Amino acid sequence: MGSAVERTDEHVKEYLTYRGFTTTLKHLDSEIKADKEKGFRVDKIIDQLQQFVQTFDLFGLKDYWLYLDRRLFCRLEDVYRSTVNKLRTSLYRYYVINTIQKGNLEKTQEFFQKQALELQGQVEWRDWFILPFIPSPEQNPAFSPYFSRQWADTFLVSLHNFLSVLFQYMHILDFDAEVQKMTSLTDENEQLRQLLFALQTESRDQRDRDEMPHHKLPAYVQNMDRLGDTEDLVSSQRAVSTATTPSRNFFSTFLPQGRRTPVKPAQVMTGSSPTQGAVSRKDPPTSQVKASWGRIVNSKLRFFEIRSCQLNSLTFGETIYFVFVLTCYLQIPEKRGEAGDVEPLAETSGEIPDSSSNSRSCGGGTEGGGLPAEQPFIKLSQEEYGEHHSSIMHCRVDCSGRRVASLDVDGVIKVWSFNPIMQTKATIMSKSSLLSLEWATKPDRLLLLGSGVGTVRLYDTDTKKNLYEMNIDETHPRILSLACSPSGSSFVCSAAALSRSGSVESVSRLPATVSGQLLLWDTKTVKQQLQFSLEPDPVAINCTAFNHNGNLLVTGAADGVIRLFDMQRYESAMSWRAHDGEVYSVEFSYDENTVFSIGEDGKFIQWNIHRCGVKQSEQPLPQDATGPFVLSGYSGYKQVQVPRGRLFAFDSEGQHVLTCSSSGGVIYKLSNKEPALESVLLLGGHKAPVVTVDWCSAVDCGTCLTASMDGKIKLSTLLAQKA
Template identity: 80%
Template sequence: MASAVERTDEHVREYLTYRGFTNTLKHLDNEIKADKEKGFRVDKIIEQLQQFVQSFDLFSLKEYWLYLDRRLFCRLEDVYKSTVNKLRTSLYRYYVINTIQRGNLEKTQEFFQKQALELQGQPEWRDWFMLPFLPSPEQNPAFLPYFSRQWADTFLVSLHNFLSVLFQCPLLLSFDAEVQRMTSLMEENEQLHQQLFAMQTESRDPKAGDGVILHKLPPYVQNMDRLGDTELDLVSSQRAVSTTTPPSRNFFSTFLPQGRRTPGKTPQMTPGALPSHPPGAKRDPSANQVKAQTRNIQTGLKGHLWIKLDVLFSKLTSSFFFCLQTPERRGEGEDVDPPTETSSKPAEAPNQRSCGAETADGGLSVEQAFIKLSQEEYGEHHSSIMHCRVDCSGRRVASLDVDGVIKVWSFNPVMQTKATIMSKSPLLSLEWAAKPDRLLLLGSGVGTVRLYDTDAKKNLYEMNIDETHPRILSLACSPSGSSFVCSAAALSRSGSVESAPPHPVPVSGQLLLWDTKTVKQQLQFSLEPDPVAINCTAFNHNGNLLVTGAADGVIRLFDMQRFESAMSWRAHEGEVYSVEFSYDENTVFSIGEDGKFIQWNIHRCGVKQSEQVLPQDATGPFVLSGYSGYKQVQVPRGRLFAFDSEGQHVLTCSSTGGLIYRLTSGEPALERVLSLGGHKAPVVTVDWSSALDCGTCLTASMDGKIKLSTLLAQKS
C-alpha cells in the first residue's frame, strides 16, 4: 500500500504542477514530509469535521459532508442509507450542542434558520426547534443525553469506524493496483503462451528434420486475418519462419462480427513462410502426455486472457489443425487421429471439408457460428424473474422479479450490483430510456410509471397514467426522442360466461404516448376494432414505426409520424406474447400463445414469410414444479426472443437455458445452432446485447437466477 500511495502522490504533484497550483503544491509537500503512516488517515477526516464544529463553520461542515456523500456514501447499497442519515443527523446535533455549550446562541439560531427547509419535515428534528428557546436545555430530559461526554465520544467512535470500513482505498489507489495486476497477468500469460505454442508445434509436426512441411489451407483459413505482432513474435521464437513472412494483425479478430474488423489484405502464403520442425528437436510420442501438459498450462491462465487461449486450443485444435493437412500428407505414414466429428464420415475433398459443429444426425453442419467463452451467474434475486434488460450502452442490466425487487447491476469488468429498488406497489414492466440511458422506466400494477435515475439512485418523478386501467403491461421508449409508449390494462376480464368462447375475452386496455420532459400525456392511440390490452411493444431503429402485440391475437403497426394505425392483422390464436422488428425492418417476428414463431411481411398485410412451432418451454406459460405438489405457473411478461447484432440468429427460452437458432429462408425456418444451458428452472425472458466486442446473452429463470453468457462470433 505504501508504494501505491507514493505513486499516487506523484500523480497528484504532476496534476498540481500542470494546473499551476503552486501554493497547494507547497502545502502538499509539507504535509507529505510530516506524514509517517503513508496510508489512509481516517482520524484526519474526523479532526477536520471537529474543527468545523468548534469554529462554528456550518457552511464548510455541510460542504465537507456533501463531498463524502457524493464520493463515498452514494455507492453504498440502499440498506446502508439509513446508517448514513443517522450519522448526518448526529453530526448536526453535535454542532448544535456545541454552540449551546459554548454560549453562542446566535450560531444556534443561525443553524435552525438555514436548515429549516431541510429539517422541518423530518420527525427526528421536530422537538429540536424549541432548543434555542429553553432556559436550561442541558437539564431538559429530552436533550439531557446529548450534553453528556459519553454521547459525543460514542458518536465520534461510530463515525470513525464507519469511515474506516467504507473508505479502505481511494479510487486512484484502486486504479493503480488494477494496472499492476493486469500487467502481471499479461506477463504471465505471455510466458504461458510461448510454452503452449511450443508444445502445440512439437505435437503437430510429424517428424523431425530440416524439411518444410507444406499444407494446403482450406478457403476459410486462407481468408482469415493474419497474426498480430505479439503473436508473430511468439511464433517466430519457436519456429523457423522465413523472412518473407508478411506483417500481420490480430488473429482473434477473425472471430468478431464483420462490422468490427479492421481492413486488411489477404495474406499470400509461400512455401518459405510456412513453419518447419526445428532441427534436432525431440518429440514426445505420447499424445496423452502432451494433452495433459497442455491442460496444466491452461489452468494457470487468468481472466479473459485465459478464455482466448482456452477457446483457441480446446475448441479448435482437434478440427482446425486436422483441416490444415491435406489427405495426401495424412496418408504418408502419419499417425494422426482425425476429429471425432469426421471419424464416421467418408473422406471429402479439402475445399469441401467444413470444420463445424455436429448435427443431430451425426453429420457436419456449416461452420459453427458462435463459441461460448464463459457463463456467469447473477443470483441476487430470490424469486422468479419477470424482466431482464440491458441498456443501450451495454454497461448496465435491470432485472425485475415477481416480488417487485429491481436490481440494477453491471458485468464489465466485474459483476456488481449498482442499485436495489424496492417497491411497495406491484411492478409489471420496465424499460431503459434511450436518452439518457441511465434512466429506467418502471410500470406498476396501480396505474403509475416511475422514472428512476440509476446513477443518483433516486426517483425523479412518478406519473399517474389511468386509474381505470391500472396494470402497466408494457413500456417502450422512442429511440429518437424523449417520449415513451405505455400500455395500460384493466384489472378484470369482461365477457359472458355462457358464450363459452375458445379463449377468454381479452381485457380492456389503452395505448398511450407520454413525454418524459413535460411529464404529460401526448395522445391516446386508437385500437381497432376494440380497446384491448397490449402485451408487448417495440420501436424500429429511428422510432418512425411501432409494432404491438395484443391479448386478442392481433398485431398492430403504427405510423409514429402521423400517430395513427398503418395496418393490423390477426397473427395468433390466443394472445401475442412478444414482437420484434427484423434486422432489415421489412418484417416483424412474433411469438404467441399458440406456440408459433412467425415472420410477417409489413409491406403485405397479414402475409407470412415463415412459421415455426416452438415447444411450450419457449413460449409459456412457464411451469415450475417442486416437492409436495408445489407448482408455480407464470404467464410471459418479458422478452421471449432476441436477435444478434446482424439479425441472423435468434435467442429463445427453454427449460434448461437459452437456445440460439439460425434464421433460414426455407423449411424449417429455424436451425438450432447452440444451447447455452446452465439453468435448473425454466427460462422466462432473454436479452442479447452486442454493444461490446463480444456478444452477451442474458437468460433469466423462475428460480431467480440470471445467466450471463459471453459469445464470440466466427466469421469466414
C-alpha cells in the same frame, strides 16, 4: 491508481512548464506535498496513519480518518458502512494498544476521556474502559490477542486491501483508459478512411425491385431499410467482406464489426482433374507458407495489442483461456500435403478447445472434405445473479450495456451491473403491484415502471429517487407494456382494464375480451399526447417495440392481431391476425423489413411489413419456449406463469436469436430455408424454466441474460466467431 495519478501530474507539470505558468506550477507542487490523499497511494496513507499512532497524535488521527470518510468512504453503498466502522474501531484499538506498549498511560487515559461520549454507547467498547486500570493488560485473556504482532499485521493488511480495492473501482481517474481509447479510435478512423476510399471506387449493386407489393405504408417507409437507410457504409462493408473474406480465425473476434477490414481473396483456378473437384490450387513452397504465417501472426499480434485494453474486465479464468488460445495460435501447427510440402492448418480447423461443451455439439458437420464448421459463438463464462426470491417477470439491459433492471412477481426491482463485477446498485420496492418496466433511451439512467393501479413512474437509478409519477387512466389501471422511443422524447404505454372478477393477478394475462388503451406520453412535459385508435376493438396490448429511428411502432395484442403504427402520422398503417390466441412478444428484424412474433399457439413467425399478413417463415417452438411456464414443486404443487417479458432477443447483426427453454437459453441461427431456425448453442445453467431473455451487444463480447421462475438470472458471456 497511484501510478496513473503520478503520470497525470507529470503531464500537467509539463504543460504548465511549456506555457510558462511558473506561479501555478509552484502552487501545484505545494498542494501536492500537502495532499491528504497522497496521490491515491495506499502505502503512503497507511504510513500517515501509523505516524499519527506512533506520535500519539489523537486529534490528527481522528481528523485524517474523518477526511477519508468525507472524501472516499461516503461514496460507498450502505452495505460497506459496517466494514468502514470495523476498520475505524480497529484503528482506535491499535492506537490504544500502542500507548500501553510504549508505557504512555497518560495518552491512554486521554483517549478514553476524549472519546467517552462517542464510544460509551457502542457495545464493542464496553469492556475497554477498564483497560487503563489493569496492571498487566497484555496477560488478560480479553485483551491479550490485541497485543500480538499478528493482530497488528492483520489489521494493517486488511486496511491496505480495503483501500486498494476502493481506489480500483471508484474510477476517480481514467487517464490510461482514455489514452488507449484515443489510440484505438485513431486506428479505427484510419481503417475506415481506407475502406471508404475502396468503396468509392466500386459501383453499388442495384437492389432487386422486381416485386413492388401493394401496401398502406407511407412513401418514406416503403423503401426503408435499416441496412441501406442509415448504415450504408456498414452494409457496403459487410458486402465486401462477405464477397472477399475467406474463413476467419479466432483473433478476428477481438475486433468490433467496424474495425474488420476486408482481406484480398486467395487466388484459385478451376481444376480439370476429377479428384480436384470444382476448385483446386497449387501447394505453395514451404518458404512461402512460413512467410505467410509470419505475416498473419504479426498482424494478429498488432490487433491483439490494440484490443488488449478491453481484456481488463475479464475474470482470471477467462484471461487464462485467452492466453492459452494465443499460445496455441502462435505455435503454427502444420500438416503434410500429398506432395510432401508443408501446409498450415486452416484457421477454422476447430482444434482450439471450446469453453462450452454445448457449442461443440450444436450445428456440427463437415465441409470441404473433413474439417468441422466453426461454431458462431464461444461461451466464455456464465455468472448467476440471485438477489431475487420469486419468479422473474422482466429482465432488461440498458442502452449502454452497463446496467440491468429485473422485476419479479413480488414487485421488487433490482438494478445491477455486471462489469467489472456483479453488484446491486439499487433496490426498488413498491406498495402497489408493478407489472412492467423499460429503460429510457436518453438519459439511459432512467427507468419507466408500470404498475397495476394505473400509474407510471420515472425512476432515476443514480440518485435512487422517483422523478415523476404519472396517472394514466383509472378505468384501465393495468400497465402491461412500456416502450421508449429512440429519441427519448416520448414513450408509449399499454393500459388494460381489470378482469371481470376485479382481481389484479400478478402473473396471468388478461382475457382477450378485456379492453385496453395505447397511449403516447411526452417524457419532458410528462403529459399525454394522444390515444391511438385500436381497430376493430380496443383490446389489451401485450407487447410493443419501436424501429431504430422511431418512425414505426409494432404491437402485439391479446386478440392475436399485430398492428403497425406510423409514428409520424400517429395512425395505424396496417394490421393482421398473426396468431391463434394472444401475441406474447414482437420485435423488428435487423433490416426492419420484417417483424418476428411469438404467440400463444407456440409459433415463431416472420412477417413481411410491406405485404400485409404475408408470412416469410414459420417455425413451431416447444412449450417451454413460449409458455405458459410451469414449475412443479413438492406434494403436487405447480406454479404457472403466463409470459409477460421478452421471449426472444437478437444478436447485434440479427442473424441469431435467443429463446427460452426449461433449462436455460437456446440460441438459433435464422435461415431463409426450412427449417427457419437452426439450433447452434445451448446456454443451460438453470434448474427452473426460463421466462424472459435479453441479449446485450453493446460491448465486443456479447452478453445473454436468461431469467427463470426460481428468481435466478444467468449472465452468459459469448465471444462471436463470424465467418
